[in-house]
Amino acid sequence: MITTAMRTRASIVPLLLALGCPQDGGTASEGGPGTSDGTSAGTDTTVPTTSAGTSSSGPDDPTGDTGDTGDTGEPPGEPSGNDLDQNALFTCRDQPALPPADLRLLDRYEWTRNVGSWLSSDLANNPLYPRPEHRYSTYSDDEALDPSVLGLYLDSVGGAADSWTIGKWDGGRLRTVHEDPECQCFLYDAAPTSECVRYFVRRYLEFGALFRPASEAQFDALLAFTEGVLAGAPDVESRPAVIKRLGAAAWMSTGALHRPELGAGEPDEHGRLQLGDWELANAIAYALTRTPAGVPSVNRSYNAGFSKGDVDGDLGSILDAARDGTIKDPEVVAKLVEEHIGGIDEARLDLLFEPHDERYWETHSEYWMAHGVREFFREWLDYGELAAQTPKVEVAATSAWSGYAVENSYQNQIVGFYGYESTLDYQLDDMIARILDTDQDVFANLLTSRMFYTPATAGYQENETSIWKSTAEANRVYNVSGITPQTREGRWIELPQNERAGVLTHPAWLGAHALSFENDPNLVHRGKWIREELLCQNVPDLPITVDAKLSEASKSQSARQRMSEQIDADPYCAGCHALMNPLGYPFEIYNHAGFVRVEDHGGPPDGTSNLVGMPSPELDGPVTSAIDFSQRLANSRYAKRCFMRQTFRYFAGREETMHDACTMVAIEKAYDDSGGSFTEMLIALFNSDSFQTRVPD
Template structure:
């Protein structure tokens, strides 16, 4: 029997059948209300106490006495009301508390008092914050904000404060000239411990502001990779052309006893171009020079040889990389008389460089015979130069640099030289995006997870399921090669999705619409010779493609089978389960609700019941098993937000293959069912019947509501934080830029980069 956790609390709004006794556990009070007097100041703890005292005797995790919903935590009050989709459950509760015709508590119980209503109303007006006590962390989920207000500019200025941001794994790897794949170019992404925070929407969020002892211990062994290349042009794993051409640096490794001036000049260039990627402060330079002097003075006589100097420079490098300036970047800026701070030129440069390339301005090039991955001045050197000369403060210059570096076309795929060999690069599409831009789509769509998810019989119920149980069958071999690309040089399934996304973004017209509706997919070639032909021969089957795929690799899908990224096997498999009849419906529907509709669903931490899907059965499809498990009234409050949005994707199995069979009630195999009737969606045009995921994707692509949610997701990724109502003017400008440029993603993000939200911050208050 498969077991999975699902959100079960009923969230249909404070309406429906009344409890049989009409009251609460103690009947309430006539004069007041809550245990703390109900002052109505927006405190989540007071709301929690109010609900506990007046509601949960019936509206428990599993409601009793006829109560139609759970109010077991604040998350359920934050949900969209199913009776009134334009309201939250909490807003609906306030209406019921005020009502004389349909009151809450119902007739027979003590009416809600003015103080109780004030407590709940103030909490709603404050953004429905959490209670910091009793296990809830203070938060205000951004999807609870009214989307229309977020795009209504009232001349507010963003109140986001200054921040300190820690390097993440990708950034540190790129900065020292490493690869993001495990393999052939030396130091890789997997060799440092700087994982981004797992609890945030995007890796760009500034949540990890400290380094604990365990992380430092994991970091120390990999530091030696960064130091030796700076001990001379031909030391270490990476040849640095700067050290070969700049003769002023040679004294550091050629001279037995380098002078103080030599050491200072070398360390300045080392910090600027190898560690900080900005001008070092006087204190940073002086402290490192003092340490370097101590290390050099402890060296044995000159007969010790060059290995000793390499060791010394490596120790100096290790010390530099252990400083706060190396592992963290600030957005503190220079305070102004207005109570705000303008980011400095170098802070603007680093912010832009990480946005487009997920690396620092001037990040270390990699030597990959016979080429360097970037010129002498490093990656994104144009952004570094603009930061150094102050021109980056000009909004037009900043936008132009973003547009120049965010993506383009290149049949040689030189952008991948750090990661893949020539043959692998030659098999990729001609469109490319910078690491930062690719990162947004990778994290928003979540399609890169599929290699990590075990799929039992990935071809199950497709036209290619012949019942063969062998672990050596060709279908499984080809599927496995789509996951890891072990045989041959063809792109993996994730890379195929990224080539599709890159083409849509680089073409840059109606980007969201084309992402959701394109039929032009990039596939692995099946005609290239390989030592393991069975591993590449059937890679088209996951797309339902049986003809040979030539070296052009672009294939147009049938209009009835695929439409855009939501019907791409990489997305479907990443949001699918392990077995063909797993609750993939829930995973896919939840993603659509949260990431395309910007809706809210309580987290699993709010669930009080462990749901069990019934046993596998020949006459029960995934849809039937899920409906049996979640059809109860206490489940539907939340599952009604997910299941209908996931039903259209049931025409594809857990791995993304097109189903040609499904389970029928009589035990035979019948056709798959992807139909769904949608209701209560924030965009009324989305309501009504849909045939399948293709039609659903086409409807989503036309929705202004979905477009705004897409803009919000981009804002979150590029700003590294949740939006709030003070960001409305910036979000409105992003929408205007998108609409006026016929759907240009680059112009949309360019509008963000030109805004005050990008260039300035609020000075935090005392203790904040």
């Protein structure tokens, strides 16, 4: 039997020699996606199977080892990231930023969205996972479509154009296709004219695969391939199969699988090239939304109310700025960021691509963040994979609550199987989105806000629904004793000042940084995160000779007792644990699932800690709880700067180096001068040399 993957392999091989990524970064002097005269100079390359770095392997280098030193922008041996002295990093000494040129391989979300599909589709199961060792999914160093990944990719690529074949009244149809009258002839005519075929091929290439102007070589190659397929399948009934083969061929090219950040024009005095208009536009678009300008606009159902964007796809204003060259104007960049970063939307169409429907969207708050912004906070705070963790045992232990309904309601907020209330990670998303919408003193508010978006429980009581044991007490994890109404206003609750303050006291963050049992060494995991991600310092790796376990004999004790007796008192362990344990002790007022404790193994909850030897003097001294500790962090310039460094890493897609010092100073100035605006901080980054220039290999 001939499979789809086998047909794909056989049909695309001749095309691989012609379709690829323009070596000048895909820029063009005029035109753009959807135009017939957009050109791009340079030769084309085939799909790289071993390296997605800044240079292609030559005939004398069959291994694909380019000698690339990484994505730090520094010569070999130069420090980056948490190895840097933070005070020096925020001192501009007029060193030029030296970001490396790169071809960034798409990740699985970007690929899924670019082919016009959504998270619950089969296409979301493609093999383009980001490297797990990368701090952020946006990093590109050593990302590659190696032979093992390529084999799995061939099983997915046959469906890349599925959404371009869906009928105009079906769910999942693309406005990009079915609301473009010039596409109709290719979809429905038995014998489409040459002009019709040429239009559809260019339309697919530029609005379905490349998302930038295609070179004539790229266009001619795909056109010749399509004409050959059409000749063997001339009837309308076979047109969907023709489109699928066209799409598979396009999506086997380097140009579709990678987004170039190579630079164009003449190098400046530091050897840097400016990103081309399309490179810069898509760098900004991907940073904010994880999608390119012009990504297909999808309808999840025949109901037009589910649609986003228009016939030319989403992010039309970024598309226009790339076409007319205004993307290089700092004021235009500022307006684009302000337009697309987030805001208030009662319909919550940003959730269009989540695996649910409009009933589910209505349970979220009215505040939204662009997908890239949301992913930054999920990856930095590391709460986005809460559902993938080993389930927690006795989740309400040591709290004021007990019973099957409490336990089941909590677990349902992890997996979200029953009802339409959002899960804990989405509830934290909504809390953050509200803080970003206010956009003042964002860092401090992230750590001190008491406004939490909680699940509704009204309508889920006993005798009102058959699933009440899995939903009726979902708000108990927030220590809310009453019934929360099914309104957005009712779900927003200001929690008591002695119980919660900011994202580090949210059940999603607390649960994500804890193990299965309430007296596990959860304080170590929470303290380690704070040391590395909020103080930008390194914690040494665990020696392979150490068996990092607490004794079975102590399992009746509290976590504080177990750690202080077995770890803090052990000179061999105490050196490293002194970097983590004091930062984790304040969070012992919560259990492993994030419930507020009312007792802790026969004694009162104890969140006290004495912080000594901290990286900045304002952080030293005793604290009484996680709330007290969060306030101290919120008031710390040192911690705020670490937050800015994390922001740089995600949105620039690499570790910072000392050559980025002037950019870091500009980011801090933009934030401080604006009263703590996250938006202004991103605008300063996107307009910086660290973001807009590249050093060719």
